[in-house]
Amino acid sequence: MSEFEESGIGEECGVFGCVAAGEWPTQLEVAKVLTLGLIALQHRGQESAGIVTCNGVNPPTYNTLKGMGLVNNAFPPENLLKLRYGNLGIGHTRYSTTGISELQNCQPFVVDTLHGKIAVAHNGELVNAAALRKKVMRHGVGLSTSSDSELITQLLALTPPMEELDAPDWVARIKNLMHETPTSYSLLVMYTDVIYAIRDPYGNRPLSIGRLVPISKLHTAGAGEGDTEGWVVSSESCSFQSIGAKYYREVMPGEIVQLSKHGVKSLSIVPRPEGDLPAFCIFEYVYFARPDSIFEGQMVYTVRQRCGRQLAIEAPTEADVVSTVPESATPAALGYAQQSGLPYVEVLCKNRYVGRTFIQPNTRLRQLGVAKKFGALTDNFTGKRVVLVDDSIVRGNTISPIIKLLKEAGATEVHIRVASPPIRFPCYMGINIPTKEELIANRPEFENIAGYIGATSVRYLSVEGLLSAVQGGIPSLQGKDERINTNASRRVGHCTACLTGKYPVELEW
Amino acid sequence: MSEFEESGIGEECGVFGCVAAGEWPTQLEVAKVLTLGLIALQHRGQESAGIVTCNGVNPPTYNTLKGMGLVNNAFPPENLLKLRYGNLGIGHTRYSTTGISELQNCQPFVVDTLHGKIAVAHNGELVNAAALRKKVMRHGVGLSTSSDSELITQLLALTPPMEELDAPDWVARIKNLMHETPTSYSLLVMYTDVIYAIRDPYGNRPLSIGRLVPISKLHTAGAGEGDTEGWVVSSESCSFQSIGAKYYREVMPGEIVQLSKHGVKSLSIVPRPEGDLPAFCIFEYVYFARPDSIFEGQMVYTVRQRCGRQLAIEAPTEADVVSTVPESATPAALGYAQQSGLPYVEVLCKNRYVGRTFIQPNTRLRQLGVAKKFGALTDNFTGKRVVLVDDSIVRGNTISPIIKLLKEAGATEVHIRVASPPIRFPCYMGINIPTKEELIANRPEFENIAGYIGATSVRYLSVEGLLSAVQGGIPSLQGKDERINTNASRRVGHCTACLTGKYPVELEW
């Protein structure tokens, strides 16, 4: 929760695509589906948003709409109107990792190539971007942004052969790109009348496919193939409900899937090096994803609740009540309460109107800090020992005033229980993490973290505990298996680099 | 929660005032205190906001800043800068009840009178406004808005005597105003170097006083009078924490309190007619106020939790889990779970980025309705019987798709438990309520409300149950008295007009 939020830890992006099924021109209003899909992915990036729609005929017409800020601000209705004719399209919502916040970095990118126009939207970060940039520039290409997406489009454009072809082989070019860079990317490439949905061989970033059905059949089991109104692809399945799509399946690590009006077709799976496990980012479970999204067959909320339960097993507490720093830590807090048998109460009430304030704080107001953001629900904890579950401690400067607030308002003890292990290493695969020096877990104060932040005690979830919670090894409360849909036969593996320093691929420097 | 929110039920306004204590010019930055205070009252009105600061010398200089929308938008920093010199000031945040949304209706109002300039901010609605308007106009005054606040300023201006005085008796004029109109108003009147804080004789709208102390002494018991940095007055005490003020006391029904740099002074209490009880709006507890505010010595959150517990006593349910429609019904849901012993789980996840969307929905998207707003946390309720606690059902068209969503996602039963009685009557004292015909409780469908909204069963809290919860008559869970600070000797009474049709004063037509 707040520690992540305050720390500026964030995801690079969300991607979303849609192809109308059946006869074209479609009645589907693809631009509206894209917009609603992106709103549901808004938590993955609030800096800028863009969509590109295409009529799908040859040569195609692409219409682009981009803007800074939230989707609702970036796409004024009068502009959205211009995109209303489209049979397919892709969209993107961006979180700035570099600090350079400009419209020109806003995705999707559209480029004209010898073989026609392509549009590209990308979530992730190429681990070997620097080497690839040099390679592209050595070929004589100028790069106008620092974004990986421009780099990807130019890599796709310059792959030989360089003759004008009747039917350019984009799949070969995509495979070539995938051989050039192992991770991390979930990628949408739109060309004329198809969208290619690609996940890197390590599956580091998520990507799921959904099927648009008539709303009336949305929640019935019997919506057959004939009822399909279109196909969507999204960073997270949470966006499917908001547009009336049924969850279909995930794109597999290394897979290239083609979406067209004729349906969904798996074109290829580019393998990992022998012996390498998949490396889906474990922080998608811990913090980034929306709790109602499904990854690897399990609901994110349930995984977070399991983290809370595992934490209660690893770090039990003599206390009166369990609570949460609203809102993201709530599933873990409820899991902790469930497992420990302690009552769950609310101790903080969030003022949803705070937000980016412009007031230059004077000394007085700066000292107030977190008080503007949270109200203390004193009746619920005065005179009590409180277990406060949070999802992380990054720098330690957000949780500290909350503890102070609770203590001053009457809590006799405040035990911090963190539902994830300490973050110690940078991420090079799409997540914006403070420098090593800023991370509290790398600082001398960490020795006596409880004293530093003013807590009665502090305990973290172990890496093994987190992996158990994610990979389904937590015993159920009532003794029955809680895991849903998990393929027992599947070879699981997750990227824990920011916790352990073990990166899925060797990094070039 | 959502039913209220969706129905457009809302409060007219929040008021906030601040006087710097000690030597003037003050270092307090009164305009910033006002701004932060109003942000904490933002839930009482999002249409427009305004502040007026004053230097406090004679003749005084008033600086006004007004704007449409949320406080953060209404007060751009460069404009706020202009108000930086001020020793006292009042502010207002407005919720439009009339639908006429214009800057000229934005408060506070400043008028020049024979005895100097006054500024007025008002929360409430004068029950006899029509007769008072006629009276003022018959005196030859033209009224340029339909707002009660302009009416109040002109009533204050035209009270005799009409000579130029050295020391005009504003208190006499305020008393005169209070005799002209019995309710409903919580009122701030600023004149040169004092703020008069007034609550109508029925105490229909809230008003509390706080004391600004050094931040370092905020949470210590020992901040003595000598430490006072200023005095604030606010519709709700929740705003005190965010500016570093300690709760001092409520303004009593009928009371005129003077705030100045010298401190707080009770000037007068205008009585109610013999036999009349106070009539504090019970919906401040049920829905309007922020849960961390304190009214009549009790925390709003705790009252809402008691409503949930009383509801569990009145309407027990055979079910597996208890949940809430986030976020406002959560205290009641937790209270219901506590009392009933059923486990509390979350079933809905709110997309905080939805909000006012501009997209013209086509048939497809309109059918999706609530799906854009809430994600279903299916793991938590599939195959289970759910008690869903909401704070009200107004028109019935918000809860219905939520029930559908839960059932289709696997809930075997959905029992709706409403933590307040049915709303049947209009409010003439400041709350915007749909017309009688729109209220579900007045419609034929109400006979079979469960069938109408698709629930397995529906039960409401009784009026008596609500009054018990508000007036402290609920037995505590562990057998000890839960009420905090309630004056047993106090004659309590609350306005339940919208539930019962019993208005505190006779209405003129």
Next chain:
Amino acid sequence: MSEFEESGIGEECGVFGCVAAGEWPTQLEVAKVLTLGLIALQHRGQESAGIVTCNGVNPPTYNTLKGMGLVNNAFPPENLLKLRYGNLGIGHTRYSTTGISELQNCQPFVVDTLHGKIAVAHNGELVNAAALRKKVMRHGVGLSTSSDSELITQLLALTPPMEELDAPDWVARIKNLMHETPTSYSLLVMYTDVIYAIRDPYGNRPLSIGRLVPISKLHTAGAGEGDTEGWVVSSESCSFQSIGAKYYREVMPGEIVQLSKHGVKSLSIVPRPEGDLPAFCIFEYVYFARPDSIFEGQMVYTVRQRCGRQLAIEAPTEADVVSTVPESATPAALGYAQQSGLPYVEVLCKNRYVGRTFIQPNTRLRQLGVAKKFGALTDNFTGKRVVLVDDSIVRGNTISPIIKLLKEAGATEVHIRVASPPIRFPCYMGINIPTKEELIANRPEFENIAGYIGATSVRYLSVEGLLSAVQGGIPSLQGKDERINTNASRRVGHCTACLTGKYPVELEW
């Protein structure tokens, strides 16, 4: 020209009204006519603009649209749309004389009175405003702005009798107002289905009536009464052409004219005190009005040209070329050239994109000053003696760098000829003039004004010369009478207070 512009000398306002003739609802689109009319009056005020339309039935509905800035910015098309149903309306464009620039001072004002709603738009300044404010406030009225227009509406509202009447006598109230204050005002009062157009007894501010005819008949002599599509009233006749109206006549000093769908009717003429002459502001001719407007039967351009000719007679110059400081001094410069026989050339080219610049000038850029605004057309004056005609010298700091520019670019002599007399006194009747101390004509430097501003010589038009030019006493060039339409029998008189200190009425202090 520029000296006035740079000095902030300006007119208070322009007013414009329109009533559709014939059957209602009209097809005339009154709101658009008002908007175009105000755009044509934009030179009279750029601070804010407002229009009020009315459906004309009883009780009437008034729709108001106000905004800051130029008309085109103040009235966004979507807002203008809301006013599209209206059978009559009035509008206003405002120039701030007080420096307090707020939407709440924006006219027209609409107030609800015992006898219904009136809307008021005003150009001018009440010479006895302070006494009238005190009188109104003594009656118990609070005033929320410092504007004369609010004062006028409250004066109209409080005039007895104070009973509710079937047919309130607004004309009696207007006459009463005119007896309370002698000048200066051109006033529009809209009530239900009529507009009263009023000019003060001294006729200090202009007001003209036009007749809307079918565009096809606009320029034919034969457009009969039957062709009338509506009636308009405007501060200046220049606005008539832009909306397709024919000039009808001026409102006379002291006259109350009623405009309704039935036509134009003179209701009354309130006389001046015995012996007083009319006092139309002579600066309307010199600077404020648009050159294509007609006052007292003569075109403003022609009067300005006569000023230039008179100046050539009074102050002949040995020189090579005559030129202008563009654009307002051009008619006078051409007149000077005509009379003197010297060739007219252009020496300065205006950059029309300069305008309000936000750049904080550093020392370097501040020194550049006027260079950003004007380019030197060197070929036209290098090696020549230049007569440069300007319309005024107010503070002397605008003309000075222009002279420097011309000299450095090669002019051998620069003779300044000013087509109006020196301004020495403040105006209390609606014109914003710098303080006496700032006026160059009141400063010691004026003794050697040529040296001070760097000119070879400086000469002003005499007061008598200006009056001759305005009142038609200049002999024509070719010996025939140039005056058009002037009523020889009319008793003429003009306000020259800012030049001579002789005010039309005695000022109260």
Next chain:
Amino acid sequence: MSEFEESGIGEECGVFGCVAAGEWPTQLEVAKVLTLGLIALQHRGQESAGIVTCNGVNPPTYNTLKGMGLVNNAFPPENLLKLRYGNLGIGHTRYSTTGISELQNCQPFVVDTLHGKIAVAHNGELVNAAALRKKVMRHGVGLSTSSDSELITQLLALTPPMEELDAPDWVARIKNLMHETPTSYSLLVMYTDVIYAIRDPYGNRPLSIGRLVPISKLHTAGAGEGDTEGWVVSSESCSFQSIGAKYYREVMPGEIVQLSKHGVKSLSIVPRPEGDLPAFCIFEYVYFARPDSIFEGQMVYTVRQRCGRQLAIEAPTEADVVSTVPESATPAALGYAQQSGLPYVEVLCKNRYVGRTFIQPNTRLRQLGVAKKFGALTDNFTGKRVVLVDDSIVRGNTISPIIKLLKEAGATEVHIRVASPPIRFPCYMGINIPTKEELIANRPEFENIAGYIGATSVRYLSVEGLLSAVQGGIPSLQGKDERINTNASRRVGHCTACLTGKYPVELEW
């Protein structure tokens, strides 16, 4: 004048660059100099504006600021502040020729290449753009815009050799580019600490160099080299005065000039094919350029005046007065009056507040047309025969209502004299001209153009007459040579393609 303006005929762009001289970091505030320089070039493009500043060290930091609309709107002061540290920079103001108005087309373009970052600003249009695009794409480069400037940057980037060099040879690359494309471009290329200023071999677009001197020495002859504060390069010399620069010289056709803190250095002149004359766009003289700019040693105003004189020789008229359609035709009208001996008067008064109006015209208002824009100064022409000089007739629909207005207001005859020849052909070198079918000179109505537009007679300047006026062949009025600074020995030539169909290079299709 208006015919051009109304027809949407326009220039593609203006470019401006600045290098501070002497020690770095400079005190010059390069970003402000660029902004003021672009404001002075605003007439060359109002769609968008951009500047890029550079600190000039290796590796360099570039800061970019771009925005839509006029310079003053595009560069809000808080954004400009971010660019305040810069020792050199280039800027661009853009006029959309393609109708695609997007921020991403806004120049300057910055790209990262193997040899570092370059920034490019371009005025003109590459005649062989289509072939060059194909060539670049065949090399494997994707192009993200349709702009020539992106094409130019990629051409510069892909020129071999492709090794990483210590000192990349940008001049060789620029020469290579110039061999790839003969015209039309005036180009600025910024690299680390130098600006290359390039003009195509035909010199089709203008480019001049200026020297920043201390303001105090601006107009003195004696500002020596030691006084140089910086060097500027601009599409037009009119911008020099507004920033305090002295005119230095033009960049010659085909020349590459290097500007650095050490001064100005001519690096190379790329020749034209044997026998080809220069082809400076003659319409820069006729319409596009600001009258105070200097091209080929002559002031634009003077050339326009000569056009008017030549027109009076070619097409004399029996009439009473000569006038102009303000403002751009005024020099020609004054020249016509001078040569013919007829008096010059003003007949139209422009309403400077009209401008882009949003009002959807109804039938009535559409018929009014030009009346909103111009007021008739009737006194000056009633009963008279008028020669009205305009600078062009493009479609014929602007001049027509003006003639109608004059005739209806009393002109007995209206003779149109056009100070340029009829436009008959499209431009492929940077000017936006209507399609051939829209040009009045290509339509059957042209046979009887006078009847078509309602004039008494219509005459155009001949192509030969225009060339004489431009190339200095008009005898002076007083018998002395009027030409300033013209190099008699210079081989002159001008592009008259839009008038004659003779393009300077063969066009590829």
